[in-house]
Amino acid sequence: MKISLVIPTYKKRKNEVIEQLDRLYSYLTRKNPDFELIFVIDGYIDHIKEILEKYIKENRLQKVKIVGYKENKGKGYAIRYGMKMADGDVIGFTDADNDVHLRTLGYAINSIKRDDILTVIPSKFHKDSNIEMSFKRKFLSSLLIDLNRLFLRLPKGIDDIGCGLKLFKKELIDKILPVLTINGFAIDSDILNEIGKLNLNVEIIPFFLSKNRSDSTSTNLRSELGMIKDILRLSLKNKYFFGIKVFNLLGIK
Numbered sequence: 001m002k003i004s005l006v007i008p009t010y011k012k013r014k015n016e017v018i019e020q021l022d023r024l025y026s027y028l029t030r031k032n033p034d035f036e037l038i039f040v041i042d043g044y045i046d047h048i049k050e051i052l053e054k055y056i057k058e059n060r061l062q063k064v065k066i067v068g069y070k071e072n073k074g075k076g077y078a079i080r081y082g083m084k085m086a087d088g089d090v091i092g093f094t095d096a097d098n099d100v101h102l103r104t105l106g107y108a109i110n111s112i113k114r115d116d117i118l119t120v121i122p123s124k125f126h127k128d129s130n131i132e133m134s135f136k137r138k139f140l141s142s143l144l145i146d147l148n149r150l151f152l153r154l155p156k157g158i159d160d161i162g163c164g165l166k167l168f169k170k171e172l173i174d175k176i177l178p179v180l181t182i183n184g185f186a187i188d189s190d191i192l193n194e195i196g197k198l199n200l201n202v203e204i205i206p207f208f209l210s211k212n213r214s215d216s217t218s219t220n221l222r223s224e225l226g227m228i229k230d231i232l233r234l235s236l237k238n239k240y241f242f243g244i245k246v247f248n249l250l251g252i253k
Contacts, residue, residue, distance in 0.1 A: 001113060002034040003167075004088030008078035009068075009096040010042040014051055020098050021052065025061060027102045032109055038085055039096070041068025042078040076187030080180055083173055092120075092167035100165050101130075101208035111203045112167045118200055120167040121192075122207035123160035129206040140224060147228060148189050151235035153196035161188050163207045172200070185223050186230035193234055 005024065009017060021037065028035040041049045052066050067085060079093045090112050094100055100122075108120045124131040124141065133141065141160065148154055148161055166188070175198070182190040195202065 001032065001090060002088040003028065003032055003090045004036050004038060004086030006038045006040060006079055006082030006086065006093040007096050008040045008042050008075050009048060010072060012048065012096045014048065017048060017052065017096050018055055020096055023098060023102060027105065031106060036063050036065060036088060038065045038067065038082040040078040040082040043072030044068060044070050045072065074183035075185050076190065077183040079187050080177065083177055089170050090167055091170055091173045095164035098210050101210045103208040104165055107205040108165060108167045111205055117203045118169045118172045119195060119202040121202050121204055122163040122165055123204050124163060124207050125159045126204060126206040130208050147231050151231055152189060152193040153238055154192050155196045155200060155202045157204055158192060158202065182230050184226050184230055186227040189231050190234060
């Protein structure tokens with residue numbers, strides 16, 4: 001089973017990205033040697049592309065692609081861009097920092113290898129997760145999932161949206177990739193909305209956070225507001241479905 005892992009990269013520190021490359025390459029070499037890492041540079045605003053290419057050449061790494069484009073377009077665009085270039089049996093994405101503990105990736109790989117599983121989604125709210133959230137973070141996460149549930153067609157059992165790792169069988173990506181439209185951080189909502197339309201179940205696994213967590217670009221207020229706007233845009237795809245939800249909430253048959 002070949003795994004293609006897309007890593008969108010924007011305004012990341014050199015050491016942070018190199019460390020993520022090292023840890024993923026080393027771990028997958030042991031865990032699942034048939035893999036590729038696809039770093040998508042979401043806008044050539046610094047020298048990270050050249051830095052990565054030099055590091056890969058010096059260390060003779062054979063399973064890494066570095067792609068990108070001139071202007072910053074957003075996390076969702078970068079993920080879709082990378083997925084189009086992936087040729088693995090399993091296609092997924094993760095962040096360019098080292099926030100996600102490799103134990104989460106291990107759980108995800110073990111689950112996606114099962115024939116009956118097409119999608120693996122980590123959740124901070126899983127009983128075995130190691131997350132300790134502030135009241136503010138927990139409130140925002142709960143608000144985000146409630147908005148997704150209200151406006152979108154999420155698969156059953158989804159209680160978290162934005163954990164920085166997801167894996168999918170290629171056959172599923174081939175179905176949903178052509179209809180994904182979100183360029184920003186709400187790409188997770190876009191993907192889960194399309195999976196929900198297909199009435200497919202997902203495998204929910206624990207989420208483990210690394211001790212040395214970086215400052216995430218997805219947790220600022222501007223990004224949160226952008227995600228809400230994108231969720232509302234996605235709801236336009238689901239007009240009839242959303243209408244049924246509203247009628248049910250109002251007690252209208």
